[in-house]
Structure formats: structure tokens, C-alpha cells
Amino acid sequence: MTTRPNIDIDSAGRHAARWGLRGARGQPVEVRELGSYADRNFAVTEAGGDRYVLKFAAIDEPRGVLELQDAALAWLAERPSAAVVPRVRPTEAGERLVEVEDARGRPTLARALTWVAGELWIDLPRRRHTSALRRSLGAALGQLARDLEGFEHPAMRRSFRWNLVEADWIAEHLGALRAVDDPRVDAVLDALLQFRGRVLPRLGELPHQVIHGDANDQNIVVAGESVCGLFDLGDMCWAPTVCDLAIALAYVGMGGSDDRTLAPEDAIDACAQATAGFHARRPLGAIERDLLFDLVRARLAVSVVSSTLARAAEPNNAYVGSSERAAWTLLDSLTVVGRARFDAALASACDLPAPARGGTTRDQLLARRRERIGPSLSLSYTDPLYIRRGEGCYLFDEHDHAFLDCVNNVCHVGHCHPTVVEAGARQMARLNTNTRYLHEGILDYADRLCATLPDPLEVVFLVCSGSEANELALRLARDFTGGHDVAVIAGAYHGNTGALVDLSSYKFDGPGGRGRQPWVHLVPTPDPYRGAHGDDGPAYAVAIDDAAAAASERGGQLAAFLAESMLGCAGQIDPATGFLAAAFERARAAGAVCIADEVQVGFGRVGDAMWAFEAHDVVPDILTLGKPIANGHPVGAVVTTRAIAERLGNRTAAGGMEYFNTFGGNPVSCAVASAVLEVIDAEGLMTNARETGQRLLAGVRHLALHDPGIGDVRGRGLFLGVELVRDRDSKAPDPERAAAVIDYARRRGVLISVDGPHHNVLKVKPPLCFGAREADILLHIIHRALLATHRQPRAQPTG
Numbered sequence: 001m002t003t004r005p006n007i008d009i010d011s012a013g014r015h016a017a018r019w020g021l022r023g024a025r026g027q028p029v030e031v032r033e034l035g036s037y038a039d040r041n042f043a044v045t046e047a048g049g050d051r052y053v054l055k056f057a058a059i060d061e062p063r064g065v066l067e068l069q070d071a072a073l074a075w076l077a078e079r080p081s082a083a084v085v086p087r088v089r090p091t092e093a094g095e096r097l098v099e100v101e102d103a104r105g106r107p108t109l110a111r112a113l114t115w116v117a118g119e120l121w122i123d124l125p126r127r128r129h130t131s132a133l134r135r136s137l138g139a140a141l142g143q144l145a146r147d148l149e150g151f152e153h154p155a156m157r158r159s160f161r162w163n164l165v166e167a168d169w170i171a172e173h174l175g176a177l178r179a180v181d182d183p184r185v186d187a188v189l190d191a192l193l194q195f196r197g198r199v200l201p202r203l204g205e206l207p208h209q210v211i212h213g214d215a216n217d218q219n220i221v222v223a224g225e226s227v228c229g230l231f232d233l234g235d236m237c238w239a240p241t242v243c244d245l246a247i248a249l250a251y252v253g254m255g256g257s258d259d260r261t262l263a264p265e266d267a268i269d270a271c272a273q274a275t276a277g278f279h280a281r282r283p284l285g286a287i288e289r290d291l292l293f294d295l296v297r298a299r300l301a302v303s304v305v306s307s308t309l310a311r312a313a314e315p316n317n318a319y320v321g322s323s324e325r326a327a328w329t330l331l332d333s334l335t336v337v338g339r340a341r342f343d344a345a346l347a348s349a350c351d352l353p354a355p356a357r358g359g360t361t362r363d364q365l366l367a368r369r370r371e372r373i374g375p376s377l378s379l380s381y382t383d384p385l386y387i388r389r390g391e392g393c394y395l396f397d398e399h400d401h402a403f404l405d406c407v408n409n410v411c412h413v414g415h416c417h418p419t420v421v422e423a424g425a426r427q428m429a430r431l432n433t434n435t436r437y438l439h440e441g442i443l444d445y446a447d448r449l450c451a452t453l454p455d456p457l458e459v460v461f462l463v464c465s466g467s468e469a470n471e472l473a474l475r476l477a478r479d480f481t482g483g484h485d486v487a488v489i490a491g492a493y494h495g496n497t498g499a500l501v502d503l504s505s506y507k508f509d510g511p512g513g514r515g516r517q518p519w520v521h522l523v524p525t526p527d528p529y530r531g532a533h534g535d536d537g538p539a540y541a542v543a544i545d546d547a548a549a550a551a552s553e554r555g556g557q558l559a560a561f562l563a564e565s566m567l568g569c570a571g572q573i574d575p576a577t578g579f580l581a582a583a584f585e586r587a588r589a590a591g592a593v594c595i596a597d598e599v600q601v602g603f604g605r606v607g608d609a610m611w612a613f614e615a616h617d618v619v620p621d622i623l624t625l626g627k628p629i630a631n632g633h634p635v636g637a638v639v640t641t642r643a644i645a646e647r648l649g650n651r652t653a654a655g656g657m658e659y660f661n662t663f664g665g666n667p668v669s670c671a672v673a674s675a676v677l678e679v680i681d682a683e684g685l686m687t688n689a690r691e692t693g694q695r696l697l698a699g700v701r702h703l704a705l706h707d708p709g710i711g712d713v714r715g716r717g718l719f720l721g722v723e724l725v726r727d728r729d730s731k732a733p734d735p736e737r738a739a740a741v742i743d744y745a746r747r748r749g750v751l752i753s754v755d756g757p758h759h760n761v762l763k764v765k766p767p768l769c770f771g772a773r774e775a776d777i778l779l780h781i782i783h784r785a786l787l788a789t790h791r792q793p794r795a796q797p798t799g
């Protein structure tokens with residue numbers, strides 16, 4: 001919050017003398033106060049009729065910011081833009097910026113600028129908004145951009161809420177839009193998503209310079225059909241050049257003082273005309289044009305959220321001003337018309353080739369897929385997405401529309417992370433062959449991986465998928481123990497091969513499943529929320545003894561206890577306290593080995609530790625890895641003890657069966673997997689998983705206070721589950737509502753999914769670069785989806 005100086009008209013008049021501003025024949029100079037927000041401005045008219053603005057800065061305004069403006073005005077005084085910006089009038093002593101005291105003895109920095117005569121843009125009626133005037137505004141801003149090129153100042157890099165590159169601060173305040181109707185909130189959310197997804201990653205590619213920063217309709221002065229003044233450099237800063245145009249367009253599209261709203265198509269034409277004026281003076285590059293639509297909407301989103309917050313801070317002044325209404329309407333209009341139409345209008349106004357259109361449609365792809373691909377492979381959503389690129393936490397459809405990815409735990413360090421892509425491409429261009437030659441790639445990776453693991457886990461096998469890893473783990477366990485049977489957790493999923501389907505009750509007890517094989521023994525899901533023993537982990541582990549007994553009854557022996565350290569398909573479950581430790585102990589007592597399947601949850605996802613087993617104070621005998629290990633490149637790994645590794649293939653001194661995997665451990669896979677470990681470390685992704693996860697958990701738990709349909713909120717780091725129920729007492733699952741929430745979010749650009757045996761658990765497991773802003777967006781969408789799908793309390797049965 002800034003502090004306005006206390007300066008009244010009389011004292012302004014007295015201060016004016018310092019600048020030699022005096023009234024006629026000893027009369028006081030004529031002074032009038034101008035409206036302003038943080039500072040105080042006075043119009044001062046000299047005896048000769050010349051007018052100036054005497055400006056007293058906010059008490060806490062840093063001197064550097066004023067010096068920046070002063071230096072910029074001095075720079076511009078010798079360039080064509082001198083015609084539109086004010087000039088500085090120094091004091092009689094030659095100072096351009098002087099410190100004076102306000103009525104309360106506080107220092108404020110004062111300066112005098114020449115008056116820019118004309119009408120304010122905001123006061124012009126609709127009929128005055130001609131194409132020529134809009135072009136002239138664009139031209140004035142384009143000229144200003146050219147003139148400011150090369151100007152630099154120590155104070156130009158500034159962080160503040162109206163700096164357009166920081167627009168995403170609004171993510172934290174979406175809750176303030178409670179009273180706003182759905183489509184309008186959706187428009188803000190979409191503006192924010194596109195800004196985070198499309199604009200922020202490409203900021204570095206945009207030309208930057210010092211810009212005006214606030215060409216709003218109260219800072220633009222008009223004479224006839226042209227712009228003759230641009231004042232108020234208070235938001236001047238180092239930013240992408242195109243931001244100046246984007247900010248102006250957010251007002252150009254609003255219409256005149258008499259109507260303040262334009263029809264959507266007219267608003268777009270208005271923006272296109274101003275852009276053409278800008279482009280003629282300062283040609284826009286392809287990326288600048290591509291991001292302009294998103295930048296205009298980001299500015300509007302900041303405007304509407306700011307006004308909403310300002311009104312919330314002043315509840316007695318709940319009046320929605322015409323500018324606020326106009327900003328909402330324009331944001332709405334732009335959202336309805338869409339980027340393609342906006343870009344086409346721009347191209348046409350600027351005499352540029354029309355942006356490429358057409359290409360393959362979703363329907364065509366769907367038809368081809370039905371023709372060629374096995375029907376057992378399902379698509380997400382009834383209205384499937386056509387995703388063409390990914391970056392960070394965002395996926396982009398055929399219109400390059402960004403979607404927030406809250407479920408892809410494979411692209412672990414972010415979609416197409418440049419370090420990973422570069423490592424893979426470099427190695428692919430050099431060598432890719434099998435592991436029967438010596439190569440340092442596999443060794444460097446194995447060393448690096450083992451450095452993250454506790455001691456006995458020291459021998460590595462590289463494979464190509466999570467399923468291959470679990471298959472190999474099964475062979476290792478059987479060869480080492482001589483047993484055949486396996487104990488697994490009810491509801492779990494371990495892979496797509498024949499043996500692993502038999503080990504996954506998620507599959508064998510699910511649709512199309514053939515039921516449990518005699519060599520497979522189920523341990524009840526150690527689910528603290530629904531399980532028979534609540535959070536009493538050891539109580540579930542007793543079933544391991546039953547499994548061992550059943551195995552010997554069959555004349556066999558338990559070879560392994562295979563368990564995810566946190567359960568994914570079973571419903572995002574963190575096993576009941578003490579379960580894994582007790583189960584491992586009982587399994588080992590029965591002569592079995594313990595396999596931790598961390599295909600889903602490994603590599604720092606749980607936040608507190610690199611591996612979820614660490615969070616449960618156990619160390620497995622065999623660890624299986626996959627999915628996130630190489631950010632989407634097909635890699636899996638098994639890490640085990642030397643003793644177990646040495647028995648694979650029933651090796652003896654004279655030899656045994658070889659294990660060879662054609663692709664496993666090839667130099668490209670190892671380069672990619674190494675890059676993933678490097679990025680996790682370099683970008684502090686484990687810490688981010690912990691902090692963002694806590695923010696999400698706290699946020700959803702807060703929602704649960706007001707929504708009895710949230711039965712349970714659980715998880716660690718960025719592996720979370722929200723279980724929806726019809727009522728908390730019966731815990732009756734609510735899969736319909738879960739499906740509706742997913743669909744609601746998808747329609748608004750947020751991708752989450754559902755799992756669990758009852759299909760009622762919202763699952764969240766995004767790439768680990770998912771930050772606080774993404775968390776806020778996700779929380780907001782879950783909140784609104786829950787409101788939209790709220791069930792009325794069921795009527796009490798009568799009679």
C-alpha cells in the first residue's frame with residue numbers, strides 16, 4: 001500500500017513558487033487539484049496562461065522510480081515522441097526533482113511537468129472512436145517504443161502488480177470472484193491459464209525495452225482524430241515491448257464514454273486498427289503477434305480482479321464502475337470470439353498473411369484411430385483431446401490452447417524439459433546400441449541412481465517399462481527364494497504382462513478379468529479411510545502370514561511380497577501407519593523378499609524423500625522403477641541387493657540363464673534418465689513437490705470444511721487423492737460426482753482424473769514443476785466444480 005502525501009491547494013501554490021510558477025501581479029497562482037490515486041497532482045496555471053502539473057509523489061515512492069521517469073523524459077525530449085509526452089520544468093535553481101515536506105512533515109518528491117492539452121480518451125463518445133484515431137494511438141505507442149529503444153536506467157527492472165509480465169499474481173485471489181457469474185470467472189481463469197501456459201515460457205523470446213506501461217484511457221490525450229499526448233509514466237518499466245500495445249488494446253476495445261461496450265466483433269476490429277498503427281511504426285514480430293491476444297486478456301483479468309479486490313476492501317462502496325463493467329465485457333467478448341478470430345483480424349489490418357488454418361481435426365483422428373488401433377485402448381474424456389505439444393505443466397491442443405496437466409506423473413520434470421530433450425537428442429545423434437559393448441552411459445546412470453538409494457540396493461538392471469521391471473523383479477524373487485507364490489495388495493496394479501495382470505487385482509478382479517490365480521495371495525488394502533483396520537497398519541499385515549500359510553498348503557512357498565509404497569490405481573492411498581514395516585517383517589520371516597513398486601511414486605514425488613518407502617521407514621530388497629524415470633522416454637529399472645542379483649537365472653559358478661534386454665540401458669535411455677536426475681536436483685523439484693503438495697492439501701482440506709461430499713483428503717507431496725462420498729457416515733462412494741468434477745475441470749482447461757475401486761477418488765499427480773500458482777488454479781477449479789456439482793442433502797425417508 002502506498003501512502004499519499006498530505007498536500008493541500010494552498011501549500012501546492014506556495015511550493016509552485018520554487019518552479020517560478022507565479023500568478024499575475026503578485027496574485028496567488030491558479031491551482032486546481034487533479035484526481036489521482038497514490039500521489040497528488042495539481043494543475044498550475046501561470047500568469048501567462050501556460051499550464052503545468054505539479055506532482056507530489058507517494059511518501060514511499062522510491063526515488064529511483066522517479067529518476068527513471070525523469071531520465072526517460074529527458075531522453076525522449078530529443079526524439080519524435082517529444083511531441084506527445086510532457087516535458088520536465090526544472091525549478092528556478094535548476095533541479096528536476098526536489099524533496100519537500102507534506103503537512104505532516106513527511107518527505108515527498110516533487111516535480112513539475114508541462115500540461116498536455118486535449119481531451120482524455122476516456123471522455124470521448126463512441127462516434128469519436130474512428131479507425132483513424134485508433135491507428136493514431138497505435139502509431140503513437142509504436143513511435144514511443146522505437147524512441148525508447150536503447151534507453152536504460154538502473155531502476156527500470158521493477159516488480160509490481162500492474163507489470164503485465166507478473167499478471168499471474170491473480171491466481172492467489174480467484175476466490176475474490178465468488179459473487180461473479182460462471183462464464184465470467186471462467187474467462188478470467190482461461191486468461192490466466194493461457195498466460196501461464198503460453199506467454200510466460202516465451203517471455204525470453206520477446207524483445208524487451210523500457211515501456212510506458214500504462215497506456216490506459218485516462219492517460220491518453222486526444223485532439224480531433226489523433227492522439228496528441230501520453231502521460232503518467234508511473235508504471236514505466238523494463239518489459240516486453242508488445243506489452244505497451246496490449247495494455248492500450250484493453251481500453252481501445254471498450255468503446256466510448258456513452259456506451260463503454262462494443263459488440264465482440266467491433267471490439268476485435270478496434271484492437272486490429274490500433275495494432276495496425278503500432279505495426280506501421282514498430283513492426284511486430286511473429287511471437288509478439290502470437291501472444292498479443294493472451295496479453296490483452298491477461299491485462300483485463302488483472303483489471304477485473306483488482307477492481308473486485310478493491311471493492312471487497314471497501315464494502316461500503318460496492319459500486320461497480322463503468323470501467324470495471326467494460327473490462328468484464330471486453331474480457332468476455334474476447335473469450336467468446338477467440339484467438340483465431342483475433343489473430344486473423346490483426347493480420348488483415350496489418351497487411352500480413354492470414355495465420356495458417358485447418359489441419360487435421362479431432363474427428364478425423366478419431367475415425368482413423370477406430371480403424372487402425374486396438375479398441376481395448378481407451379481415450380480420456382468422452383470428448384477426447386487432441387494434444388499437439390507440451391511444455392512444463394501445460395499441454396496444448398490443436399489450437400495451441402493451453403491445458404493445465406495435473407495428472408501426468410510420467411513427464412516428471414515437466415513436458416519436453418529442454419535439458420532432457422537436449423541430452424537425448426545429443427546422444428541419439430552419436431550412438432544408440434545395446435549394452436553388450438562397454439559404455440559409460442549405463443554406469444554413470446547406475447552410479448547416480450544408487451547414490452540416491454540406501455546401501456543394500458546397489459545393483460541395477462535397466463529395462464524399458466514398469467511392467468518389465470516388475471516382471472524381472474518377480475524372476476529375481478523366485479530365483480532367489482525358490483518360491484513361486486506372491487502376496488499382493490488388493491486393488492493394486494503392477495503391469496500389463498500376463499503374470500502382472502495375474503498379480504494386479506485391479507485387473508483380474510476388474511472388467512474382463514479372469515479372477516485370482518492360486519499362486520496369488522491378496523492382502524487387504526491398508527486404506528486408513530475405508531480399510532477394516534483403519535490406520536492400524538500392522539493389523540493389515542497379519543494377512544501376509546495367511547498368504548505364507550496358503551502357499552505352503554499348496555506345497556509351495558511365498559517368493560515375494562510385492563507392494564506399491566503408495567497405492568495409485570487403488571485410490572491414491574498412503575498405506576496405514578506401520579503397515580509396510582510389519583508386512584516386510586512378516587514376509588521376510590516367511591522366506592520371501594520384499595519388492596517395492598515405485599513405478600508411480602518414486603523420484604521425489606512424495607516430497608519428503610526421494611523414495612516413498614523412506615517415508616515409511618522400510619528398505620525393500622528389490623525396487624522397481626518406471627514412468628517418471630526418463631520423463632516419458634521408455635525406461636524402467638530394477639535395483640536390488642548384490643546377493644539377489646547374483647542368483648538371477650539360477651547362476652552358479654558355472655553360469656546360468658542370461659538376462660538380456662535389447663533396448664534396456666541403451667546410451668540414449670541412460671542419457672535421458674541421467675538428465676532427469678540432474679533436473680530434479682538442479683531445480684529443487686522434491687522440495688517443490690513438498691511445498692506445493694502442502695498448499696494443495698491445506699486448500700482441499702479447507703474446502704472439505706464446507707462440503708460433506710469430501711470424504712477424505714490424502715497423500716504426500718504431489719501424489720494426492722480426494723475421495724468423494726454421498727455422505728460421510730456411510731462413506732457411500734460418489735463416482736457420478738467425481739466424473740462430473742473431472743468433466744467440469746476439463747471444460748475449463750484443467751486436467752485431473754479419477755481412480756480407485758469405486759471410481760470416486762480425484763487423483764492429482766502432476767509434473768513436479770507444478771508450482772504455487774498452478775496449485776491455486778487447481779484449487780479454484782476444484783472448488784468451483786464442487787459447487788457446481790453440489791448434492792442437495794438427501795431428504796429424510798418418511799414413514
Ligand code: PMP
Pocket residue numbers: 465466467468470493494495496564568569597598599600626627
Ligand atoms: N506399477 C505401477 C504401480 C504402475 O502404476 C504401472 C503403470 N500404471 C506399472 C507398474 C506398469 O508400468 P508400465 O505401464 O510402464 O509397464
